[in-house]
Each structure stands twice: as structure tokens, then as C-alpha cells.
Amino acid sequence: MDLDVQENGKAEEVRSSEASFVTCAETECGEFGSSLTNHISSVETVSQEGVSAELCGLEGSAEIPGNASPATVQETAASHLESAGGADGHPESVSDSASVEDAPDDSGEFVVTVLARGKLEEQGVGVKGSSSPLAEAAAQGVPSSHRDEDVTSESWRQHRKHVFVLSEAGKPIYSRYGSEEALSSTMGVMMALVSFVQSGDNIIRSVYSDEHRVVFMQQGPLVLVSVSTSRQSEQQLRSELLYVYNQIVSMLTQASITRIFEHKKNYDLRRLLAGSEKILDGLLDLVDSDPSFLLSAVHCLPLSSSLRDSLSQILQKAITPNLVFSILIAKNQLLTIVQEKMVIDDARLDPADLHLLLNLIGASSAFQAGEIWTPICLPSFNPDCYFYAYISYLDPPDCTVCLLLLSTDKEAFYAVAECKRKIEEAMQAQNALSAIAKAQSYSVSQVGVSDLRHFMYKPFDVPDNHRQLTQFTSPEMEAPYSTGDERMRLLDLYRDMHSRIHSPSRPLKLIYHVAERETLLAWVTSKFELYTCFSPLVTKVCAINAITKLLRWIKKEEDRLFIRYPPKYSTTPNPSKSSRKGGSDQQDTTDNGYPS
Amino acid sequence: MRKPDVKVVILGDMNVGKTSLLHRYTERRFKDTISTVGGAFFLKQWGPYNISIWDTAGREQFHGLGSMYCRGASAVILTYDVTNWQSLSELEQRFLSLTDTAHPDCIYAIVGNKADLTDACAHLVEMDDGHMSEDIQDTPHHPASTTSTSSVLLHKQVDRMDALALYWRILRYKGLEENASPAAERMCFETSAKTGYNVDFLFETLFEMVLPSILKKRNEGDASTVDLEHSTETKRTKAGCCR
Known part of the structure; x- marks a missing residue:
């Protein structure tokens, strides 16, 4: 088989996943083998017409030398001529590409699962139409249903957007729908695609079919794949995958992911992520339904500037050493955010990090009476180290107003919890909760x-x-x-x-x-x-x-x-200085905050 | 502000029902929970005393925080799932070492949850116990209605004897005398957060047992101290009961 030759240096895992894939292709895909053949031929005809957007990834990589089409497969270092067939130059690569095309039984099978699924979904698209988002929204109410889905069923294939995460060794880590175990062969195919293209010093970026876009992204030892009928641009899908990756990093840190896979290439990352699927599920639902992600911006709850200022002041006064961010959230929207002075000088909180935090809060709200203390990494801020997040609702049992305090000190729980008491008291004194409850989005x-x-x-x-x-x-x-x-x-x-x-x-x-x-x-x-x-x-x-x-x-x-002037505080150990500084900042804010 | 008098920590593998157990005890009902993130802190008013309870995440991801949650704890509830042998062995392999930071007087309870899946009796809510009466509203207590909860009982993978044996191993690990520590029979529980079986009994028993340390601490004037680590050291010098 071509791929074995070309993957000379690749780890054995790939070959084993190939093997498991081949069996899968026979069993799982047997029923729609005919549609696959149709599909492949359709790809060929389309690509012969030179419509670059319809190139299939595998053949795309092979055809690039002749076609010079826009980079469905992006080359890294080597030129087109060298890339497809290794370092042997043009003629070789042509014969290679020919062999790929001539041997659809082998190489075709690699795309079988991805493309055949694509084909099937294409066939079902008329029935499905725009009804799927509603169906998905309805399904959201039923917990754990996605995990139990039958991955061979038609409904599984018809999801609007699939997202898969796998390790470089082809081990499944996450699938948005269905269980990862059931999909291990499918993920093996994906990894095979990735490494096949990689073996030619190329990077697979996307596969376009009539109805589907398959976008690949490699981040360190993880490979993320989005299979979508949503007609979103490749760029958008890629940024969504980056959110997924960052949410994983937020739980484990990039450094530890790298370390784990350096230590053991075929490590099963699900061991560490077990229980976090809901967080990723929630993220993907948000990504589909909340334009914040599209715009990479944060949505604030509209609030009179006087109320927002007084909330900020409450947060500014409740500080403890090593506290770096105090964030107040209502109805999943930002009320106010106060940052440590030093932090704000060299970096700032990225909207993407805040989205991840909001999603974490949304996904962990099941038991809302307690005060949560958890390590969390903010990947855009620093992908390699943890903050410690204190999360508590200020209005139980309604649980709409949430306080989030981020500290750099693992042991600071009791000190940070004390800040919450202060904030709670101050808010009670000003009757702030009822004022917040009245705040709402506008028409x-x-x-x-x-x-x-x-x-x-x-x-x-x-x-x-x-x-x-x-x-x-x-x-x-x-x-x-x-x-x-x-x-x-x-x-x-x-x-x-x-x-x-x-x-x-x-x-x-x-x-x-x-x-x-x-x-x-x-x-x-x-x-x-x-x-x-x-x-x-x-x-x-x-x-x-x-x-x-x-x-x-x-x-x-x-x-x-909007939050026009995000206030700051200083938690460096000099209380008199810090309170003075905080006060003067606030003064600035109010002065500038009201343009006449 | 209410200051916690004593600290109780719930440990155990993921999905054994730690959050559900606590939820059953504090909220009197069972509902679907989602995987705990990090640890959740609760302050439970128990008579005149404030008991802080740490409900920890069982996920390996949060393992690093375990010893922080356990620091100065007076009671540790090691939870496993009676239908899952692995969850019991995880207690010894992964969670026992986290308790090194606990208070030297710390007591250990071994709790097998999800007993309703394996034992018909766990479907019954104890009627003679006043604490349990609230459970009646939402829990079937006629044997006939057990069929509605679960008609087929699962195989019980962890026997009570296994739990007792683990308890003795823990005492040995901690270097505690068997006769100076609470008897294994008292410290091994089988519960069901779903039906409420034994849940109140578990928490009430433990709270009764940590009462002496609460009183001792109050007498020492440590009651206002939130820093449990600090009180640990005070205790060690004054009490000197262990080793």
C-alpha cells in the first residue's frame, strides 16, 4: 500500500489504526460502499473541472503539482514538485499521484469514513435542512444523550457540526457526538489522512465536499477535526477548533499536555479529561449559538454606569494578596471586571479566555450552593500555568449572579472566600443584587x-x-x-x-x-x-x-x-498604598467616564 | 460570618457519587449532577457547630489539589461504588496518600455508594429513623415499588469484607492502633444517594465522632481560626495523642 511506503518514519500506531480502519471500512461502511464509489468519482470529475473548492484532501495533495490550485493542502517547506512524492522530484510525484488515483481501494478507503459519511449526509440533506439546529437544541436538554448515540445511525451522520479531537498516535480524545471508543476507527482514518499528507512534508488543512467542510488543525500533540455542513468559512471553523483546543489547555495546561505525550506517545488523554466532556459539549453549543465567539468579543450586560461603577468599587475593595482578576457575571454576561494593576500592565484578559471561563461556569453550575475552588489555565494569557478560580453564586437559589475571583495562589481559598464575604456584605448594603436583577438586555x-x-x-x-x-x-x-x-x-x-x-x-x-x-x-x-x-x-x-x-x-x-474604563486594583502587600491607588483610578474613571 | 469548626473531606474516584451523597444529605434529594470541577466547599450548620465539607473532584486531572483540600481535615470520607471494584482499589492507590496532610486525629470512613443497585434493602427508606422521614415524599418505600427504580439488581463487585479489609490497611498505613481507632464495623458504610439509604446515618455518625475534636478546638480558642493547618500544629503539641 502506498501509504506504508510513504509513512516510512511514522510510528506504528498509525499502521495499526490503518488496519483497524480497513476492517471498519468493510463493516461499518459496507452498507454504503456504493455511495462511496459515487462520491469518489464525483470528486474526480469535479477536480478535473478544476474547481479547487471541491478537491478532496487526498487527491488534492496528489493533484497539486498539475493543478496549482489554491492551497487546500498547504505546503510547508518543500515545493509542490517535491512535496507529493517525497524528495524525488516531479516525475515521481506524478506517478505517485497516479498510484493514489489508480488504487482507490486502498487510498480511497482512507477517506472512506470521512467522505462516505459526507456522502450520506449529502444525500440526507434535503430531509434535514434547517431542522437540525432545533433538534440539537432540543437534545441539549437531555444530558448524556450525545455520548450514547449510535455512531452508525443516520441521525449521527446528520449532525450539523462534528468535532473530533485525537492524539498524534490516533487515539480518540473527544467526539462531540457518540462515544470516542465507537469512533476510534474513524479517528484512526483521520490521523492516517493527517500523517499521509504530512509524510510529503505537507499539512492537511481541509477537505471540501459538496456539502461538507472537513477542517484539520494540529496543535502540539493534538489533532482537531471539524466536519461541518454549516457553510462556515474554513477560517471560522479553525477558530472554533482553536477554542476547543484552548478549553482543553485551560484544564490541563499546554506544558503538561506536551510533557505527557513526550513521555508516552500513545497516552490516553481521556484519563485526564474524563468528566470534562460536558464542558467541551457546552463550549461547542455556545460557539454555535453565541456570536461572542464569532466576534472574539465579550458581551456586557447593559447597566447604568453608576451601578457598574459601584459594583467595580465593591470588587476593588475586597482584595487579598495574589488576587489578579475579580469578575462579576450575571445571566452569563459580564457585569464588571477588575484587574490587578501589575497584571494589566504586561498583559490583559483576552476575550477568548473569558469565554472559556464563562463556559466553565455554565457547565459546572449543577451544584450551585457551594463555593468552587479549581485550577484553571487561561491559554491566551499564559498557556503553561494555572490560576486558581473561586466561583460562587451570590444569589442562591436563583444562581444568576456569579462571582469569579482568580488568584495565583493555590492555597488562597480561605482568603479569597473571605473576599467574597466582603463583596456579599457590600452588595447587600447597597441592595445591588436587586438592581442587577432588573438589568437586562435591550430590545x-x-x-x-x-x-x-x-x-x-x-x-x-x-x-x-x-x-x-x-x-x-x-x-x-x-x-x-x-x-x-x-x-x-x-x-x-x-x-x-x-x-x-x-x-x-x-x-x-x-x-x-x-x-x-x-x-x-x-x-x-x-x-x-x-x-x-x-x-x-x-x-x-x-x-x-x-x-x-x-x-x-x-x-x-x-x-x-460597554465597560468603558475597566478599573484596577493593586494587591501588592502594601494596603495603604493600594487602596489609595485604587481610589485614584476610580476617580479617573468617573472623571473620564462621563463625556459631556 | 460563620467560621468552620471542623473539616470533612469527601474523596473517591469519579462517578462514585460523592456530590450526590452530599447533595442528598444537604438538599434532601437526588438529582443528576455533572462532574465536579476542582473542589466545592460547603458550610453545614450542624446544631451549634459549623462543619465545612469539601466535595472534591474524582477526576485525575485535579489530583494535584487533593492534599490542599485534605489539609487539617478531621474526617475523610473515602467513597467507592459497590458495583465497581476498580473504584475501591483506586481509593488505596490514588486517594489514600492525599490524606497525609489531614489532621493526626483524623477519622476515616469507607463508603460504598450506589447500594440501591445491588441490594434490595437499600431501596427501603428507614421509617423508624426521624431523620429519614423527609425522604418518603420522593422515594418509594414499599418493596413493591422497588421494581420501578430498578427491576434488575446489578452484581455487587465490592463486598463489605473488602471495605473492612481496606479500613484495616488504612489504619496500618497511618500507623494507628486498631483498638485505639474506631472499629472498622462502625466506619464502613453502604449507602445510596439515590434512595437516601444510610446517607444521613453516615454524616450524622461522622459528625458525632468529630465532635470531640470540635470541642477540644473550641476550648483551645482556635474556633475562630480558619487556618486549619495552624490549628493542626497547636493540637499536635498539646494533645500529643498520636505517635
Whole structure:
């Protein structure tokens, strides 16, 4: 078999996973063997037409020399000519590619599971349509259902987006749907694909089929794969995979993952991640439903600036040595965040890290009466070391207002818990909880622009921008986007606009897009990024006027919509100094916070 | 603010039901929990005393924190799953060493949870016990209704004798005299967080047993100290009961 020759240096695990795959191909894929053949031929014809987007990964790698198509398979060091067939030059690589094509029984089988699944899903796509997000949303209510799914079933194949994580040795680590054990052969195939392309000094990036995008990402010893029908751009899918990787890092740290696999290449990482599947499941559900991830920005709960300031002051006063972040969250949105002075100077909290924290809180809220103390790594901040997070709800039994305190000291639980008492007392004295309970997201009708249905606004011109958390604001999704299906449809439209705005080959500044049931306008300037959704009958002039009004409204409301001046505190051991400093900062904040 | 008088730690492999046990005891009901992250701290008011309970994560990922949770503990509840032999052996292999930081007077309980899966009697809620009466509302207590909970009993992998043997090994590991320590028969429990079987009995028994250390600590004027490590050292010099 070709692959054995080409994988000369590869570890034996790969070959064994190959073997297990071949059996899988016979058993699991036997029933749709015919559709596979169809599929492969379809890929061939398409690629003969030179439509690069339809290249299949394997054949793509082989055809690149002749085709010079955009990099579905990205080369690393070697040129195209050398890459496909090793270091033997062009003629060799041609014959190699020919052998790949001539031997679909062998090499084809490597793509069998991925592509055959793709094929089947394509066939089922008419039935499935847009109903799957709703079905998935419904399924979310049933815990552990995803794990028990039958991976040979049709419904498994029809999921909108699969995500797999495996180790370089091909060992399954995580699958969004179905159990990893049942999928070990499928993951073996994926790893084989990765290492096959790798053996030619290439990196497999994606496989495109009619309905599916398969995106590969390698991060250290982990390989992440997304199989999606969502029509999202490869870039977006890749950034989602990065979130998954970072969530794993947040639990284990990058250093320890590297160390583990250096020590033992075929280590079963599930041993360490067991029990964390729900956190990853929750993350992927959030990624699909929450635009924060798309925009890499944090969504704040709108709050009068006076209330936000007084909450910040409460947090500023409750400090203990080694405390670095105090974060107050309500309804899964940020209320306020206060950072240690020293920390803010050399780094800042990345929105991505905050998303991971929010997801962790959401996923661990089952037993809310207690005070949680857990190590957590913030990968964008420092992927190699842990913070210790104190998580406690301030309003049991409702559990909507959550306090998150991050310390660098493992032993600081009791000191940090004491900070919570202080915060609790101060909030009680100011009756802050009931004020927070009244805070809620706003309706687009408050903007007072007819035809405007929804928008997402991400400012860049925030004061002190380089040190501040990137934020965005967005109203509630209201009718006609009140059902899960419709919401997902709008988000998909936004994702599409986003991918076109941020297209690496042809970035755009402004898109006016008349869709079937709505009209969208996306606009990026040096000061903001804006996505708007209008009723379908709006005219271009109308839309532009509306946006002018919207921008004016946001400017007027920005103190309520955003955290304008994130306060700081100093927990260095000099209480008098620190309180003075904190006070003066706060003074600055209030002075600048109210532009006249 | 209420200061904890004494510290109790629940240890054990993942999925043996540590959080459920505590939830059953504090909230009087059983519900699906999700895997604990790190450790969760609870303050339980028990009569005039405040007992802090650490519900720890069983996942290997959080192993490093174990000794921190155990520091100065007066009671450690080592939990296993009666239908899973491995969960018992994990106690000895992984969790016992974490208790090195516990208080020298620390008592150890071995608790086999999920007894409702293997023993018909665990379906019954003890009626004569006043503490258990609350369970009646949501728990079937007629033998007939056991079929609704689980018609087929699973094979019990861990015998009570295995738990007793582990307890004796723990005493030996700790260098404790068998006759100076609580009897194994008293310290090995089989519980069901699902039906509430033996759960109150477990916690109440343990709290009764740590009562002397609470009183001793209060007398020493340590009651206001949150730092249990510090009180440990005080005790060691004053009491000098161990080794």
C-alpha cells in the first residue's frame, strides 16, 4: 500500500489504526460502499473541472503539482514538485499521484469514513435542512444523550457540526457526538489522512465536499477535526477548533499536555479529561449559538454606569494578596471586571479566555450552593500555568449572579472566600443584587429605527483600547428570530457576512446583501465592526440612514452598553498604598467616564 | 460570618457519587449532577457547630489539589461504588496518600455508594429513623415499588469484607492502633444517594465522632481560626495523642 511506503518514519500506531480502519471500512461502511464509489468519482470529475473548492484532501495533495490550485493542502517547506512524492522530484510525484488515483481501494478507503459519511449526509440533506439546529437544541436538554448515540445511525451522520479531537498516535480524545471508543476507527482514518499528507512534508488543512467542510488543525500533540455542513468559512471553523483546543489547555495546561505525550506517545488523554466532556459539549453549543465567539468579543450586560461603577468599587475593595482578576457575571454576561494593576500592565484578559471561563461556569453550575475552588489555565494569557478560580453564586437559589475571583495562589481559598464575604456584605448594603436583577438586555425597538431587526456592534475606538477587553453589543433576538431555527439562520447569515468581510484573499469593507427574508448590511471601519439586519423591503438609502441613526444611538448609550474604563486594583502587600491607588483610578474613571 | 469548626473531606474516584451523597444529605434529594470541577466547599450548620465539607473532584486531572483540600481535615470520607471494584482499589492507590496532610486525629470512613443497585434493602427508606422521614415524599418505600427504580439488581463487585479489609490497611498505613481507632464495623458504610439509604446515618455518625475534636478546638480558642493547618500544629503539641 502506498501509504506504508510513504509513512516510512511514522510510528506504528498509525499502521495499526490503518488496519483497524480497513476492517471498519468493510463493516461499518459496507452498507454504503456504493455511495462511496459515487462520491469518489464525483470528486474526480469535479477536480478535473478544476474547481479547487471541491478537491478532496487526498487527491488534492496528489493533484497539486498539475493543478496549482489554491492551497487546500498547504505546503510547508518543500515545493509542490517535491512535496507529493517525497524528495524525488516531479516525475515521481506524478506517478505517485497516479498510484493514489489508480488504487482507490486502498487510498480511497482512507477517506472512506470521512467522505462516505459526507456522502450520506449529502444525500440526507434535503430531509434535514434547517431542522437540525432545533433538534440539537432540543437534545441539549437531555444530558448524556450525545455520548450514547449510535455512531452508525443516520441521525449521527446528520449532525450539523462534528468535532473530533485525537492524539498524534490516533487515539480518540473527544467526539462531540457518540462515544470516542465507537469512533476510534474513524479517528484512526483521520490521523492516517493527517500523517499521509504530512509524510510529503505537507499539512492537511481541509477537505471540501459538496456539502461538507472537513477542517484539520494540529496543535502540539493534538489533532482537531471539524466536519461541518454549516457553510462556515474554513477560517471560522479553525477558530472554533482553536477554542476547543484552548478549553482543553485551560484544564490541563499546554506544558503538561506536551510533557505527557513526550513521555508516552500513545497516552490516553481521556484519563485526564474524563468528566470534562460536558464542558467541551457546552463550549461547542455556545460557539454555535453565541456570536461572542464569532466576534472574539465579550458581551456586557447593559447597566447604568453608576451601578457598574459601584459594583467595580465593591470588587476593588475586597482584595487579598495574589488576587489578579475579580469578575462579576450575571445571566452569563459580564457585569464588571477588575484587574490587578501589575497584571494589566504586561498583559490583559483576552476575550477568548473569558469565554472559556464563562463556559466553565455554565457547565459546572449543577451544584450551585457551594463555593468552587479549581485550577484553571487561561491559554491566551499564559498557556503553561494555572490560576486558581473561586466561583460562587451570590444569589442562591436563583444562581444568576456569579462571582469569579482568580488568584495565583493555590492555597488562597480561605482568603479569597473571605473576599467574597466582603463583596456579599457590600452588595447587600447597597441592595445591588436587586438592581442587577432588573438589568437586562435591550430590545432593538429602543433604538427607534424602523426596519432594523437586529445588529451586532463591536467598537475599536474604546479608550485605552490596547489594554481593554474587546466588547460588542447586540439587542435581544426578537421576532421573527424568536425560534431556535430562525436564530440559527440569522447567525448563519452573520457568519457568512463575517467570513466575506474577513476573507483572507479578498477582504471587504462594506457588504449590502439582499437575502430572501431579510437584508443585511455589514460594515467595517477603523472604529468599529457592524452587522445589521433589516426587513427585506428596506432600500439601500433607508438602510444607510438607519445605520447613521443607530451609530448615534450607540454613542449616546455607550456608557451603559460597554465597560468603558475597566478599573484596577493593586494587591501588592502594601494596603495603604493600594487602596489609595485604587481610589485614584476610580476617580479617573468617573472623571473620564462621563463625556459631556 | 460563620467560621468552620471542623473539616470533612469527601474523596473517591469519579462517578462514585460523592456530590450526590452530599447533595442528598444537604438538599434532601437526588438529582443528576455533572462532574465536579476542582473542589466545592460547603458550610453545614450542624446544631451549634459549623462543619465545612469539601466535595472534591474524582477526576485525575485535579489530583494535584487533593492534599490542599485534605489539609487539617478531621474526617475523610473515602467513597467507592459497590458495583465497581476498580473504584475501591483506586481509593488505596490514588486517594489514600492525599490524606497525609489531614489532621493526626483524623477519622476515616469507607463508603460504598450506589447500594440501591445491588441490594434490595437499600431501596427501603428507614421509617423508624426521624431523620429519614423527609425522604418518603420522593422515594418509594414499599418493596413493591422497588421494581420501578430498578427491576434488575446489578452484581455487587465490592463486598463489605473488602471495605473492612481496606479500613484495616488504612489504619496500618497511618500507623494507628486498631483498638485505639474506631472499629472498622462502625466506619464502613453502604449507602445510596439515590434512595437516601444510610446517607444521613453516615454524616450524622461522622459528625458525632468529630465532635470531640470540635470541642477540644473550641476550648483551645482556635474556633475562630480558619487556618486549619495552624490549628493542626497547636493540637499536635498539646494533645500529643498520636505517635
